[in-house]
Amino acid sequence: MRSLELTRGNEPLTVLCLGAHSDDIEIGLGGTLISMVTADRPLRVFWCVCSANGIRADEAEASANAFLGPQVERHTHFGNFEDSYFPSQSISIKQWMTEIRDTVVPDVIFTHTRDDAHQDHREISLLTWNVFRDQFILEYEIPKWDGDVGRPNVYVPLSRDAMDRKIDLLSCHFATQRSKDWFDEETFRGLARLRGMECRAPERYAEAFHIRKATVVF
Template sequence: MKNLSFAKSGERLSVLCIGAHSDDIEIGVGGTILRLLAEGVKLDVHWCVLSAAGHRGEEALSSARAFLEPAESQSIELASFEDSFFPSQTREIKNWLLAIRDKVVPDVIFTHSRDDEHQDHREINRLTTNVFRNHFILEYEIPKWDGDLIQRNAYVPLTADIMERKVALLLRHFATQRSKDWFDGDTFRSLARLRGMECRAPARFAEAFTIRKVLLA
Protein backbone atom coordinates (compact mmCIF):
# COMPACT_ATOMS: atom_id res chain seq x y z
CA MET A 1 0.00 0.00 0.00
CA LYS A 2 1.51 3.32 -1.11
CA ASN A 3 1.48 6.16 1.42
CA LEU A 4 0.63 9.62 0.08
CA SER A 5 -0.12 12.87 1.91
CA PHE A 6 -2.27 15.92 1.27
CA ALA A 7 0.19 18.40 2.74
CA LYS A 8 2.82 18.66 5.46
CA SER A 9 2.89 20.79 8.57
CA GLY A 10 3.21 24.45 7.65
CA GLU A 11 2.03 23.92 4.08
CA ARG A 12 -1.15 25.51 2.79
CA LEU A 13 -4.03 23.42 1.45
CA SER A 14 -7.30 24.61 -0.07
CA VAL A 15 -10.19 22.27 0.67
CA LEU A 16 -13.79 22.26 -0.60
CA CYS A 17 -16.23 20.17 1.46
CA ILE A 18 -19.66 19.53 -0.04
CA GLY A 19 -22.48 17.92 1.94
CA ALA A 20 -26.13 17.39 1.16
CA HIS A 21 -27.30 17.63 4.78
CA SER A 22 -26.16 19.31 7.95
CA ASP A 23 -24.09 16.47 9.45
CA ASP A 24 -22.81 14.77 6.28
CA ILE A 25 -19.42 16.45 6.01
CA GLU A 26 -18.65 15.88 9.69
CA ILE A 27 -19.58 12.19 9.49
CA GLY A 28 -17.77 11.52 6.22
CA VAL A 29 -14.62 13.60 6.48
CA GLY A 30 -14.64 15.27 9.90
CA GLY A 31 -11.78 13.15 11.23
CA THR A 32 -9.60 13.92 8.22
CA ILE A 33 -10.15 17.66 8.67
CA LEU A 34 -9.33 17.41 12.37
CA ARG A 35 -6.19 15.40 11.63
CA LEU A 36 -4.87 17.87 9.06
CA LEU A 37 -5.42 20.74 11.45
CA ALA A 38 -3.77 18.87 14.33
CA GLU A 39 -0.75 18.20 12.13
CA GLY A 40 -0.28 21.91 11.46
CA VAL A 41 -1.48 22.01 7.86
CA LYS A 42 -2.69 25.53 7.02
CA LEU A 43 -6.19 24.80 5.79
CA ASP A 44 -8.31 27.19 3.74
CA VAL A 45 -11.72 25.53 3.89
CA HIS A 46 -14.86 26.23 1.90
CA TRP A 47 -17.64 24.29 3.69
CA CYS A 48 -20.92 23.93 1.77
CA VAL A 49 -24.16 22.36 3.03
CA LEU A 50 -27.06 22.28 0.59
CA SER A 51 -29.99 21.43 2.87
CA ALA A 52 -29.63 23.37 6.11
CA ALA A 53 -32.76 25.24 7.09
CA GLY A 54 -34.07 26.20 10.53
CA HIS A 55 -32.57 24.33 13.48
CA ARG A 56 -30.57 22.14 11.10
CA GLY A 57 -28.92 25.25 9.73
CA GLU A 58 -28.02 26.43 13.23
CA GLU A 59 -26.51 23.02 13.96
CA ALA A 60 -24.57 23.02 10.69
CA LEU A 61 -23.09 26.45 11.37
CA SER A 62 -22.06 25.77 14.97
CA SER A 63 -20.59 22.39 14.06
CA ALA A 64 -18.61 23.71 11.09
CA ARG A 65 -17.15 26.48 13.22
CA ALA A 66 -16.12 23.97 15.89
CA PHE A 67 -14.46 21.58 13.41
CA LEU A 68 -12.70 24.44 11.62
CA GLU A 69 -11.72 26.57 14.60
CA PRO A 70 -7.92 26.31 14.02
CA ALA A 71 -8.18 26.66 10.21
CA GLU A 72 -6.20 29.35 8.44
CA SER A 73 -9.43 30.55 6.84
CA GLN A 74 -12.99 29.28 6.64
CA SER A 75 -16.00 30.07 4.51
CA ILE A 76 -19.27 28.38 5.43
CA GLU A 77 -22.16 28.45 2.95
CA LEU A 78 -25.57 27.04 3.81
CA ALA A 79 -28.40 26.58 1.33
CA SER A 80 -32.00 25.49 1.79
CA PHE A 81 -32.67 22.99 -0.99
CA GLU A 82 -35.51 20.62 -0.13
CA ASP A 83 -34.33 17.52 1.71
CA SER A 84 -35.03 14.19 -0.09
CA PHE A 85 -35.88 15.87 -3.41
CA PHE A 86 -32.49 16.87 -4.81
CA PRO A 87 -32.97 15.07 -8.17
CA SER A 88 -35.92 17.36 -8.94
CA GLN A 89 -33.79 20.43 -8.12
CA THR A 90 -30.88 19.58 -10.41
CA ARG A 91 -30.80 22.86 -12.34
CA GLU A 92 -30.87 25.02 -9.22
CA ILE A 93 -28.26 22.93 -7.40
CA LYS A 94 -25.93 22.90 -10.40
CA ASN A 95 -26.15 26.69 -10.66
CA TRP A 96 -25.35 26.94 -6.93
CA LEU A 97 -22.28 24.74 -7.38
CA LEU A 98 -21.19 26.73 -10.43
CA ALA A 99 -21.25 29.85 -8.27
CA ILE A 100 -19.05 28.04 -5.72
CA ARG A 101 -16.62 27.10 -8.50
CA ASP A 102 -16.28 30.75 -9.44
CA LYS A 103 -15.17 31.59 -5.88
CA VAL A 104 -12.74 28.84 -4.92
CA VAL A 105 -9.89 26.88 -6.52
CA PRO A 106 -9.52 23.86 -4.24
CA ASP A 107 -6.59 21.47 -4.07
CA VAL A 108 -8.97 18.73 -2.97
CA ILE A 109 -12.76 18.30 -2.96
CA PHE A 110 -14.64 16.05 -0.54
CA THR A 111 -18.11 15.02 -1.69
CA HIS A 112 -20.64 12.20 -1.43
CA SER A 113 -20.13 8.72 -2.83
CA ARG A 114 -21.52 7.77 -6.21
CA ASP A 115 -22.68 4.48 -4.70
CA ASP A 116 -24.69 6.02 -1.83
CA GLU A 117 -28.29 4.78 -1.64
CA HIS A 118 -29.62 8.20 -0.58
CA GLN A 119 -30.92 10.04 -3.64
CA ASP A 120 -29.71 13.43 -2.40
CA HIS A 121 -26.19 12.10 -1.87
CA ARG A 122 -26.02 10.51 -5.32
CA GLU A 123 -27.24 13.70 -6.96
CA ILE A 124 -24.57 15.76 -5.21
CA ASN A 125 -21.90 13.33 -6.40
CA ARG A 126 -23.19 13.48 -9.95
CA LEU A 127 -23.24 17.26 -9.99
CA THR A 128 -19.91 17.67 -8.19
CA THR A 129 -18.11 15.52 -10.76
CA ASN A 130 -19.91 17.36 -13.56
CA VAL A 131 -19.12 20.87 -12.34
CA PHE A 132 -15.59 20.21 -11.04
CA ARG A 133 -14.13 18.24 -13.94
CA ASN A 134 -10.47 19.08 -13.46
CA HIS A 135 -10.11 18.61 -9.72
CA PHE A 136 -8.93 16.01 -7.24
CA ILE A 137 -12.13 14.56 -5.74
CA LEU A 138 -12.46 12.18 -2.82
CA GLU A 139 -15.86 10.56 -2.21
CA TYR A 140 -16.72 9.99 1.46
CA GLU A 141 -19.18 7.55 2.99
CA ILE A 142 -22.17 7.91 5.30
CA PRO A 143 -23.31 4.82 7.29
CA LYS A 144 -27.04 4.22 7.22
CA TRP A 145 -29.68 1.54 7.49
CA ASP A 146 -29.66 1.01 3.71
CA GLY A 147 -26.53 -1.11 4.11
CA ASP A 148 -24.69 0.47 1.18
CA LEU A 149 -21.09 0.20 2.40
CA ILE A 150 -18.72 -0.78 -0.40
CA GLN A 151 -15.02 -1.40 -0.94
CA ARG A 152 -13.01 1.84 -0.80
CA ASN A 153 -9.56 2.54 -2.24
CA ALA A 154 -8.21 5.47 -0.18
CA TYR A 155 -7.79 5.80 3.57
CA VAL A 156 -6.84 8.46 6.10
CA PRO A 157 -5.68 6.97 9.44
CA LEU A 158 -6.92 8.69 12.60
CA THR A 159 -5.48 8.71 16.08
CA ALA A 160 -7.70 7.66 18.98
CA ASP A 161 -7.78 11.28 20.19
CA ILE A 162 -8.94 12.55 16.80
CA MET A 163 -11.58 9.82 16.63
CA GLU A 164 -12.95 10.75 20.04
CA ARG A 165 -12.98 14.45 19.20
CA LYS A 166 -14.93 13.75 16.01
CA VAL A 167 -17.52 11.72 17.94
CA ALA A 168 -17.78 14.31 20.69
CA LEU A 169 -18.35 17.17 18.24
CA LEU A 170 -20.98 15.21 16.31
CA LEU A 171 -22.96 14.36 19.45
CA ARG A 172 -22.61 17.87 20.85
CA HIS A 173 -23.76 19.82 17.81
CA PHE A 174 -26.49 17.66 16.25
CA ALA A 175 -29.15 17.36 18.93
CA THR A 176 -31.88 16.87 16.30
CA GLN A 177 -30.20 13.64 15.19
CA ARG A 178 -29.53 12.01 18.55
CA SER A 179 -32.95 10.32 18.61
CA LYS A 180 -32.02 8.27 15.52
CA ASP A 181 -30.95 4.76 16.45
CA TRP A 182 -27.88 4.86 14.19
CA PHE A 183 -26.58 8.26 15.26
CA ASP A 184 -24.24 7.39 18.11
CA GLY A 185 -20.58 6.98 18.95
CA ASP A 186 -20.69 3.22 18.47
CA THR A 187 -21.66 3.60 14.81
CA PHE A 188 -18.98 6.15 14.03
CA ARG A 189 -16.24 4.30 15.92
CA SER A 190 -17.21 0.92 14.44
CA LEU A 191 -17.02 2.11 10.84
CA ALA A 192 -13.71 3.86 11.51
CA ARG A 193 -12.38 0.72 13.22
CA LEU A 194 -13.36 -1.43 10.22
CA ARG A 195 -11.69 0.97 7.79
CA GLY A 196 -8.70 1.20 10.10
CA MET A 197 -8.36 -2.59 9.99
CA GLU A 198 -8.50 -2.55 6.18
CA CYS A 199 -5.59 -0.12 5.89
CA ARG A 200 -3.73 -1.31 9.01
CA ALA A 201 -3.94 2.12 10.59
CA PRO A 202 -1.40 2.45 13.42
CA ALA A 203 -4.03 3.69 15.90
CA ARG A 204 -6.73 1.33 14.50
CA PHE A 205 -9.10 4.01 13.12
CA ALA A 206 -9.46 5.53 9.66
CA GLU A 207 -11.85 7.29 7.31
CA ALA A 208 -12.24 5.74 3.87
CA PHE A 209 -12.83 7.32 0.47
CA THR A 210 -13.16 6.49 -3.20
CA ILE A 211 -10.90 8.05 -5.83
CA ARG A 212 -12.29 7.71 -9.36
CA LYS A 213 -9.52 9.33 -11.34
CA VAL A 214 -5.91 10.31 -10.61
CA LEU A 215 -3.32 11.87 -12.91
CA LEU A 216 0.16 10.50 -12.30
CA ALA A 217 2.79 12.98 -13.42
Protein backbone atom coordinates in the same frame (compact mmCIF):
# COMPACT_ATOMS: atom_id res chain seq x y z
CA MET B 1 0.38 0.23 0.49
CA ARG B 2 1.74 3.61 -0.61
CA SER B 3 0.83 7.02 0.79
CA LEU B 4 -0.34 10.10 -1.09
CA GLU B 5 0.60 13.48 0.34
CA LEU B 6 -1.15 16.67 -0.75
CA THR B 7 1.66 19.08 0.07
CA ARG B 8 3.20 22.09 -1.61
CA GLY B 9 5.68 23.57 0.82
CA ASN B 10 4.07 26.07 3.15
CA GLU B 11 1.22 27.04 0.86
CA PRO B 12 -2.27 26.65 2.35
CA LEU B 13 -4.11 23.50 1.32
CA THR B 14 -7.45 24.55 -0.15
CA VAL B 15 -10.18 22.05 0.69
CA LEU B 16 -13.75 22.03 -0.62
CA CYS B 17 -16.23 19.99 1.41
CA LEU B 18 -19.63 19.30 -0.15
CA GLY B 19 -22.45 17.80 1.88
CA ALA B 20 -26.12 17.28 1.16
CA HIS B 21 -27.20 17.77 4.78
CA SER B 22 -25.83 19.54 7.82
CA ASP B 23 -24.17 16.49 9.41
CA ASP B 24 -22.82 14.72 6.30
CA ILE B 25 -19.39 16.36 6.15
CA GLU B 26 -18.79 15.68 9.83
CA ILE B 27 -19.83 12.02 9.60
CA GLY B 28 -17.95 11.33 6.38
CA LEU B 29 -14.68 13.16 7.01
CA GLY B 30 -14.81 14.77 10.44
CA GLY B 31 -11.80 12.83 11.65
CA THR B 32 -9.85 13.69 8.50
CA LEU B 33 -10.54 17.38 8.99
CA ILE B 34 -9.51 17.20 12.65
CA SER B 35 -6.29 15.47 11.57
CA MET B 36 -5.61 18.18 8.99
CA VAL B 37 -6.06 20.89 11.62
CA THR B 38 -3.84 19.19 14.19
CA ALA B 39 -1.13 18.65 11.56
CA ASP B 40 -0.53 22.40 11.85
CA ARG B 41 -0.53 22.92 8.10
CA PRO B 42 -2.10 26.13 6.71
CA LEU B 43 -5.65 25.35 5.58
CA ARG B 44 -8.34 27.12 3.64
CA VAL B 45 -11.64 25.27 3.90
CA PHE B 46 -14.85 25.87 1.93
CA TRP B 47 -17.67 24.18 3.88
CA CYS B 48 -20.76 23.82 1.69
CA VAL B 49 -24.05 22.27 2.77
CA CYS B 50 -26.91 22.10 0.27
CA SER B 51 -29.80 21.70 2.70
CA ALA B 52 -29.36 23.69 5.91
CA ASN B 53 -32.39 25.65 7.07
CA GLY B 54 -33.35 27.07 10.45
CA ILE B 55 -31.92 25.07 13.32
CA ARG B 56 -30.05 22.80 10.88
CA ALA B 57 -28.19 25.86 9.56
CA ASP B 58 -27.30 26.84 13.13
CA GLU B 59 -26.03 23.31 13.76
CA ALA B 60 -23.97 23.37 10.57
CA GLU B 61 -22.36 26.72 11.38
CA ALA B 62 -21.51 25.80 14.96
CA SER B 63 -20.21 22.39 13.93
CA ALA B 64 -17.97 23.80 11.18
CA ASN B 65 -16.48 26.23 13.69
CA ALA B 66 -15.87 23.46 16.22
CA PHE B 67 -14.34 20.95 13.80
CA LEU B 68 -12.00 23.50 12.20
CA GLY B 69 -11.17 25.71 15.16
CA PRO B 70 -10.36 29.44 15.12
CA GLN B 71 -7.03 29.16 13.29
CA VAL B 72 -8.42 27.83 10.00
CA GLU B 73 -9.56 30.17 7.24
CA ARG B 74 -13.04 29.00 6.33
CA HIS B 75 -15.88 29.98 4.07
CA THR B 76 -19.35 28.53 4.66
CA HIS B 77 -22.07 28.22 2.03
CA PHE B 78 -25.49 26.95 3.10
CA GLY B 79 -28.23 26.23 0.58
CA ASN B 80 -31.94 25.93 1.27
CA PHE B 81 -32.81 23.07 -1.07
CA GLU B 82 -35.59 20.74 0.03
CA ASP B 83 -34.35 17.66 1.86
CA SER B 84 -35.07 14.32 0.12
CA TYR B 85 -35.91 15.91 -3.25
CA PHE B 86 -32.52 16.80 -4.70
CA PRO B 87 -32.94 14.99 -8.06
CA SER B 88 -35.92 17.21 -8.92
CA GLN B 89 -33.89 20.31 -7.94
CA SER B 90 -30.82 19.34 -9.92
CA ILE B 91 -30.72 22.43 -12.15
CA SER B 92 -30.87 24.83 -9.20
CA ILE B 93 -28.30 22.85 -7.20
CA LYS B 94 -25.93 22.80 -10.17
CA GLN B 95 -26.22 26.58 -10.45
CA TRP B 96 -25.47 26.92 -6.71
CA MET B 97 -22.42 24.69 -7.04
CA THR B 98 -21.24 26.56 -10.13
CA GLU B 99 -21.31 29.81 -8.17
CA ILE B 100 -19.13 28.17 -5.52
CA ARG B 101 -16.76 26.89 -8.21
CA ASP B 102 -16.25 30.46 -9.41
CA THR B 103 -14.88 31.44 -5.99
CA VAL B 104 -12.38 28.63 -5.30
CA VAL B 105 -9.78 26.43 -6.98
CA PRO B 106 -9.50 23.55 -4.49
CA ASP B 107 -6.56 21.21 -4.10
CA VAL B 108 -8.95 18.49 -2.99
CA ILE B 109 -12.74 18.10 -3.02
CA PHE B 110 -14.65 15.85 -0.65
CA THR B 111 -18.11 14.78 -1.78
CA HIS B 112 -20.58 11.90 -1.41
CA THR B 113 -19.90 8.59 -3.12
CA ARG B 114 -21.82 8.06 -6.35
CA ASP B 115 -23.11 4.66 -5.18
CA ASP B 116 -24.75 6.10 -2.05
CA ALA B 117 -28.31 4.82 -1.71
CA HIS B 118 -29.66 8.18 -0.50
CA GLN B 119 -30.98 10.12 -3.48
CA ASP B 120 -29.73 13.48 -2.15
CA HIS B 121 -26.21 12.17 -1.55
CA ARG B 122 -26.09 10.54 -4.97
CA GLU B 123 -27.21 13.72 -6.73
CA ILE B 124 -24.50 15.79 -5.05
CA SER B 125 -21.87 13.28 -6.13
CA LEU B 126 -23.05 13.35 -9.74
CA LEU B 127 -23.12 17.14 -9.82
CA THR B 128 -19.69 17.38 -8.23
CA TRP B 129 -18.17 15.48 -11.12
CA ASN B 130 -20.22 17.50 -13.59
CA VAL B 131 -19.26 20.92 -12.20
CA PHE B 132 -15.67 20.31 -11.05
CA ARG B 133 -13.72 18.69 -13.88
CA ASP B 134 -10.10 19.56 -13.09
CA GLN B 135 -9.78 18.81 -9.37
CA PHE B 136 -8.80 15.88 -7.20
CA ILE B 137 -12.04 14.40 -5.81
CA LEU B 138 -12.44 12.01 -2.91
CA GLU B 139 -15.85 10.49 -2.19
CA TYR B 140 -16.76 9.81 1.45
CA GLU B 141 -19.18 7.29 2.91
CA ILE B 142 -22.19 7.69 5.19
CA PRO B 143 -23.43 4.61 7.12
CA LYS B 144 -27.17 3.99 6.90
CA TRP B 145 -29.79 1.24 7.07
CA ASP B 146 -29.53 0.64 3.31
CA GLY B 147 -26.24 -1.16 3.90
CA ASP B 148 -24.52 0.61 1.03
CA VAL B 149 -20.96 1.05 2.33
CA GLY B 150 -18.74 -0.45 -0.32
CA ARG B 151 -15.09 -1.19 -1.02
CA PRO B 152 -13.10 2.04 -0.60
CA ASN B 153 -9.61 2.44 -1.99
CA VAL B 154 -8.25 5.46 -0.07
CA TYR B 155 -7.77 5.61 3.69
CA VAL B 156 -6.91 8.31 6.22
CA PRO B 157 -5.68 6.77 9.50
CA LEU B 158 -7.01 8.54 12.59
CA SER B 159 -5.49 8.92 16.01
CA ARG B 160 -7.59 7.88 18.99
CA ASP B 161 -7.81 11.53 19.99
CA ALA B 162 -9.15 12.51 16.56
CA MET B 163 -11.70 9.70 16.66
CA ASP B 164 -12.85 10.62 20.16
CA ARG B 165 -13.13 14.29 19.26
CA LYS B 166 -15.15 13.52 16.13
CA ILE B 167 -17.67 11.53 18.15
CA ASP B 168 -17.85 14.16 20.89
CA LEU B 169 -18.49 16.95 18.39
CA LEU B 170 -21.13 14.96 16.51
CA SER B 171 -22.96 14.30 19.75
CA CYS B 172 -22.64 17.89 20.91
CA HIS B 173 -23.73 19.73 17.77
CA PHE B 174 -26.53 17.65 16.25
CA ALA B 175 -29.36 17.53 18.76
CA THR B 176 -31.83 17.14 15.87
CA GLN B 177 -30.28 13.77 14.98
CA ARG B 178 -29.84 12.14 18.39
CA SER B 179 -33.23 10.39 18.27
CA LYS B 180 -32.23 8.40 15.18
CA ASP B 181 -31.26 4.84 16.02
CA TRP B 182 -28.12 4.90 13.82
CA PHE B 183 -26.73 8.21 15.07
CA ASP B 184 -24.57 7.02 17.94
CA GLU B 185 -21.01 6.37 19.01
CA GLU B 186 -21.09 2.64 18.23
CA THR B 187 -22.01 3.25 14.59
CA PHE B 188 -19.28 5.82 13.98
CA ARG B 189 -16.59 4.06 15.96
CA GLY B 190 -17.46 0.66 14.52
CA LEU B 191 -17.13 1.80 10.92
CA ALA B 192 -13.88 3.63 11.69
CA ARG B 193 -12.49 0.52 13.39
CA LEU B 194 -13.33 -1.60 10.35
CA ARG B 195 -11.62 0.88 8.03
CA GLY B 196 -8.67 1.07 10.39
CA MET B 197 -8.29 -2.70 10.21
CA GLU B 198 -8.41 -2.59 6.40
CA CYS B 199 -5.50 -0.13 6.17
CA ARG B 200 -3.62 -1.32 9.27
CA ALA B 201 -3.93 2.10 10.89
CA PRO B 202 -1.38 2.52 13.71
CA GLU B 203 -4.06 3.58 16.21
CA ARG B 204 -6.78 1.26 14.84
CA TYR B 205 -9.14 3.86 13.32
CA ALA B 206 -9.51 5.37 9.84
CA GLU B 207 -11.91 7.09 7.50
CA ALA B 208 -12.24 5.71 3.99
CA PHE B 209 -12.87 7.26 0.58
CA HIS B 210 -13.33 6.35 -3.05
CA ILE B 211 -11.11 7.78 -5.75
CA ARG B 212 -12.58 7.45 -9.25
CA LYS B 213 -10.06 9.32 -11.35
CA ALA B 214 -6.69 10.97 -10.86
CA THR B 215 -3.85 12.38 -12.92
CA VAL B 216 -0.25 11.53 -12.00
CA VAL B 217 2.41 14.12 -12.85
CA PHE B 218 6.13 13.35 -12.45
